[in-house]
Amino acid sequence: MADNSASLLDRSRTVAGPGYNRWLVPPAALAIHLAIGQAYAFSVFKKPMGALISGNVDAPAPDDWTAGQLAVIFSIAIVLLGLSAAVFGKWLERVGPRKAMMASALCFGGGFLIASLGVHLHQIWLVYFGYGFVGGCGLGIGYISPVSTLIKWFPDRPGVATGMAIMGFGGGAMIGSPLAVALMAQFKDMAPMGVAPTFIVMGLIYLAFMMFGVFTIRVPAEGWKPEGYVAPVTSSALITTANVDADNAIKTPQFWLLWVVLCMNVTAGIGVLESASPLIQESFSDAAMGAGRGVTAAAAAGFVGLLSLFNLLGRFFWSSASDKLGRKPTYMIYFGLGIALYALVPTLAASASLTLFVVVCCVIMSMYGGGFATIPAYLRDMFGTMQVGAIHGRLLTAWSTAGILGPLLVNYLRDNQKAKGLTGAAAYESVFYTMAGVLVVGFIANILVTAVSERYHVKKAAAAPAGA
Amino acid sequence: MNPQPNSHPSNSEEPSSAMSVALAWLFVGVPLAWGVSQTFIKALALFN
Numbered sequence: 410m411a412d413n414s415a416s417l418l419d420r421s422r423t424v425a426g427p428g429y430n431r432w433l434v435p436p437a438a439l440a441i442h443l444a445i446g447q448a449y450a451f452s453v454f455k456k457p458m459g460a461l462i463s464g465n466v467d468a469p470a471p472d473d474w475t476a477g478q479l480a481v482i483f484s485i486a487i488v489l490l491g492l493s494a495a496v497f498g499k500w501l502e503r504v505g506p507r508k509a510m511m512a513s514a515l516c517f518g519g520g521f522l523i524a525s526l527g528v529h530l531h532q533i534w535l536v537y538f539g540y541g542f543v544g545g546c547g548l549g550i551g552y553i554s555p556v557s558t559l560i561k562w563f564p565d566r567p568g569v570a571t572g573m574a575i576m577g578f579g580g581g582a583m584i585g586s587p588l589a590v591a592l593m594a595q596f597k598d599m600a601p602m603g604v605a606p607t608f609i610v611m612g613l614i615y616l617a618f619m620m621f622g623v624f625t626i627r628v629p630a631e632g633w634k635p636e637g638y639v640a641p642v643t644s645s646a647l648i649t650t651a652n653v654d655a656d657n658a659i660k661t662p663q664f665w666l667l668w669v670v671l672c673m674n675v676t677a678g679i680g681v682l683e684s685a686s687p688l689i690q691e692s693f694s695d696a697a698m699g700a701g702r703g704v705t706a707a708a709a710a711g712f713v714g715l716l717s718l719f720n721l722l723g724r725f726f727w728s729s730a731s732d733k734l735g736r737k738p739t740y741m742i743y744f745g746l747g748i749a750l751y752a753l754v755p756t757l758a759a760s761a762s763l764t765l766f767v768v769v770c771c772v773i774m775s776m777y778g779g780g781f782a783t784i785p786a787y788l789r790d791m792f793g794t795m796q797v798g799a800i801h802g803r804l805l806t807a808w809s810t811a812g813i814l815g816p817l818l819v820n821y822l823r824d825n826q827k828a829k830g831l832t833g834a835a836a837y838e839s840v841f842y843t844m845a846g847v848l849v850v851g852f853i854a855n856i857l858v859t860a861v862s863e864r865y866h867v868k869k870a871a872a873a874p875a876g877a
Numbered sequence: 878m879n880p881q882p883n884s885h886p887s888n889s890e891e892p893s894s895a896m897s898v899a900l901a902w903l904f905v906g907v908p909l910a911w912g913v914s915q916t917f918i919k920a921l922a923l924f925n
Contacts, residue, residue, distance in 0.1 A: 430893035436901035443905060577905070583912030621904055704923075711922030718916055767923070 418623075420505025425627035431562045431635070433625055438555030438574035440622030441510055444615040445517055445551040446581015448490075451483050451540075453589045457602035461531060464601060478533055482541050484813060489545025491809025494553045498802025499655055501550065502795075506558045506626045513551030514619035520544025521612025528605040540608075552578065552805065555622070556785045557798030561629055564794070565638050567786040568736075572728025575782040579721035585611075645790075647737055647858070651866040652793030658800045663791050663861050666854045670740055671784055672807035673851030677747065678777030679815030680844035681754075681770060684823065684837055686713050689766070692758035692834040704763070712767065719771040720778040727779025728786065736787035737858060743776040744852035751845040758834035781808075791861055818843070 416422055425431075456466040458479055463470035501509040523539025526532075555574050563570035592610055596603030634640070640650065658664050686709045695703035704712070731739040750769050757766040784804065789797045819840055826836040 428893065430895075430898050432898050433893055433901050436905045439905040439909070443909060577909070580909045580912055583916045584908050585912075587912065587915040618908075621901075625901060707922045708925070709923075711920045711924075714916045714919035715923060718913065718920060721913070 418504075418508040418511055420503075420508070420628065423505055423507045423626060423628050424630050425633075426630075429627055431629075434555070434559060434562045434627065435570065435573045437510075437622040437625035438559055439577040440625070441513060441551045441555055441619055442574050442577030443581045443584060444619050445513070445548050446578040447585030447611070447615065448483070448486055448544075448548055449578075449582035450585035450589065451486070453586045454604060455479050457593055457604050458528065458536075461528065461601040461604065466602075472531075474533055482536055485537055485541030486545035486548060487812040488809045489542055490548040490552065491806040491812075493546040493549030494802035494805040495549075496802075497546075497550050498553060498799030499796070501554055501802070502557065502655075502799045505628060506554050507623055509550050509554040510619065510623045510626060513547045513554055514616055514623060515547070516543050517547030517551060517619065518612045518616030520547055521608045521615065525605045525608035525612065528608060529600070549802070549805065551619070553798050553802045555626065556801055557794070557796075558626060558628055560785065560789050560794055560797055563635075564640065565635055566729070566732045567789050568728040568730070568732035568783060569725075571785040572725040572782040575728070575785075576721055576724040576778075578781070579717070579724050579778055583717060583721070588614075645735060646860045647735070648790045649793055649861065649866075651863070652795035653791075653800075653861055653865045654867055655796045655799035655803060657865045657867075658792050658796070659803055661861050661865055663858055664800070664804070666858050667784065667787060667791070668804055668807045669854040670851050670858075671780065671804060672811045673847050673854070674740075674743060674747075674777065674780035675808055675811035676815040676818070677751065677844040677847045677851075678774065678780070679811060680751075680819050680840055680847075681773055681777070682716070683816055683819040684840055685716055685770065686710065688758060688834070688837050691832065691836070693761060693763050693766075694833070697761050697833070698763070712770075715767070716770060716774045719774040723775025723778035724782035727776065728782035731779075731783045731786060736783060736790055737855060739779070739783055740787070740855045741852070743780055744848045744855060747773060747776055747848045748845045748852065751841050751848060754841045755834055755838040758837065791858070793867075795867060 455476065459474050459476060460466045460469050462473045469475075497509070497512075520539045520541075520543040523543055524536045525539075527535030527537075527539055556571055559570040559574055560567045589607060589611065592607040593603035596606040596610075600606050641648070653661070689704050689712050690706065690709045693704040695701065697703065727739060727743070734742075750773050753769055754766065754773075757769060785797065785801050788800050788804065792800050822839045822843055823836060826839055831838075
């Protein structure tokens with residue numbers, strides 16, 4: 410029994426037969442990304458988890474967990490996302506997507522269950538270990554597990570394929586947040602704030618949901634290609650037909666330039682995400698807009714929701730567009746247009762142009778999401794398909810870095826300006842101008858990207874076994 | 878859809894039907910649509 414179960418997960422058991430429809434692969438990938446995308450909705454637990462003893466979110470008890478202690482949970486998860494993606498990327502390429510997805514599902518679902526015990530016992534370290542460490546490993550392995558497979562199934566439109574999956578990560582927060590709120594309301598009489606049972610139910614729901622992906626995913630047979638597809642011989646110097654393995658990829662300047670590209674794009678996006686709600690409330694207050702016309706807390710929450718929608722849509726739109734535009738020009742747009750728009754935000758906020766402010770922020774967020782979704786196809790163009798999942802995993806350390814440094818930088822700049830007595834839009838000027846500067850660094854890094862030297866290429870005979 | 882134990886899937890698997898593709902998309906599309914609709918409703922507060 411155990412042997413049969415294990416073999417079902419093997420790469421050799423996931424090779425698609427003739428007639429397998431490749432459009433089954435994106436839903437399999439989405440099942441994983443929609444689940445793990447819940448991580449970005451973790452903030453919904455912050456207030457309830459900070460009031461497990463007092464039972465009142467507005468009056469925490471001295472022994473209740475502080476906001477600082479709770480913020481560490483997400484930080485651990487995001488660091489482990491990058492680390493596990495980097496460490497397990499080559500393992501994923503060897504064992505195939507199904508086993509990796511199974512590992513991700515067990516870690517992510519199991520992480521919730523361990524964290525539930527931590528909440529029940531009021532032991533924060535157990536929550537750190539469960540949701541942060543174990544769940545974070547699930548995030549990293551799950552994030553990269555379908556990417557390489559999708560690129561191999563859709564050589565004719567890799568941007569569309571990876572855009573669909575990574576769009577799921579954006580959508581995961583949209584499902585996870587209202588689901589958690591509904592479950593906590595349901596269980597509020599059963600346990601303090603209903604958090605522990607909510608963790609159990611969510612862990613089981615996500616585990617079951619991810620199983621759909623685990624058993625639907627297939628890898629294409631050796632030499633498979635879409636009907637009528639002819640691989641371009643050399644349409645662009647930046648699209649290779651060769652392969653570079655993960656160990657060699659990190660020795661190339663191109664890998665580190667793309668690392669900077671991703672890190673800068675994410676850091677700048679975090680600048681908007683961290684500032685969006687307070688900025689819109691402070692800049693478009695009743696004092697600025699007229700009595701009763703200012704942006705309320707509820708409207709600001711709506712603004713954050715709108716940004717999430719554009720983050721989601723941008724992942725699919727820009728990644729798909731990159732198939733036509735080319736990866737390098739697409740990132741030129743992210744950075745070039747981004748620099749102009751980030752620099753414009755403080756002016757729009759100061760001039761009380763609410764509509765333009767919202768439009769500009771939405772475009773910025775679409776490019777933030779697009780940056781995440783386009784990078785796998787960029788890596789495929791530069792390093793080939795052979796170990797693109799492993800290379801992508803190593804590149805995700807850029808996300809972890811930005812995920813930790815970005816909020817620190819943004820909060821430092823904002824607090825520094827407020828300490829000087831600046832209020833409203835003026836308090837955020839340095840944030841947005843600094844983020845525009847961050848994008849300049851990304852722009853330069855992207856300009857410097859050139860074709861990978863042939864000396865890093867894997868010889869054709871060695872590349873063959875890793876196909877599919 | 879899943880391969881039979883002890884047989885190679887590339888030889889034993891049935892071709893995917895349009896129905897199975899549609900069901901797969903529904904399985905992930907429905908929760909995604911629910912999440913997007915919840916977010917959209919929340920976002921409407923900005924325009925009120």
